[in-house]
Amino acid sequence: MAPQITDLARLDAQSHEDGLTFDAPWQAQAFAIAVRLSRDGHFAWQEWVHVLGEEIARSPGQTDESANDTYYRQWLSALERILVAKGLLATGDAPKRAAEWRVAYINTPHGQPIDLVNATCAPAQTPREVSRGMPLTVSPASCMAAFVERIKATNSCNKE
Secondary structure, eight states: OOOOHHHHHHHHHHTOTTSOOOSSHHHHHHHHHHHHHHHTTSSOHHHHHHHHHHHHHHSOOOTTOOHHHHHHHHHHHHHHHHHHHTTSSOTTHHHHHHHHHHHHHHHSOTTSOOOGGGGTSOOOOOOOOOOTTOOOOOOHHHHHHHHHHHHHHHHHHHHO
């Protein structure tokens, strides 16, 4: 019987002598995304292994990278390749989607799940009194809206 994906993940975690599987959270997230997509049937694990192997051969480590950074950079590239091949992602869309997620993350109130809708329209937030010394956060979306309004006002003044 072929090993299950969870067994492969467990083996990977146990294969490191120091007990650390990932150097940074993004590496764990990249790993989890590939495992989940395979588990959900978007691609077979053997297909993933093949694409990852090709990416490792195609894109060697760079002098300024740790071994884990190299491996997970290759992992992300292979993930993008397989997602494009499966029609789950358009070629070149990964940077755009990452930027959308960053904006949605910034616009999402603390403690709420991140929703991509927040990338274009920040949710309404109930103002609350903030005690002295507490930092305030301003949504980039609201700043951008104010900036656009200023530009419109400036342009309408210049046209008259």
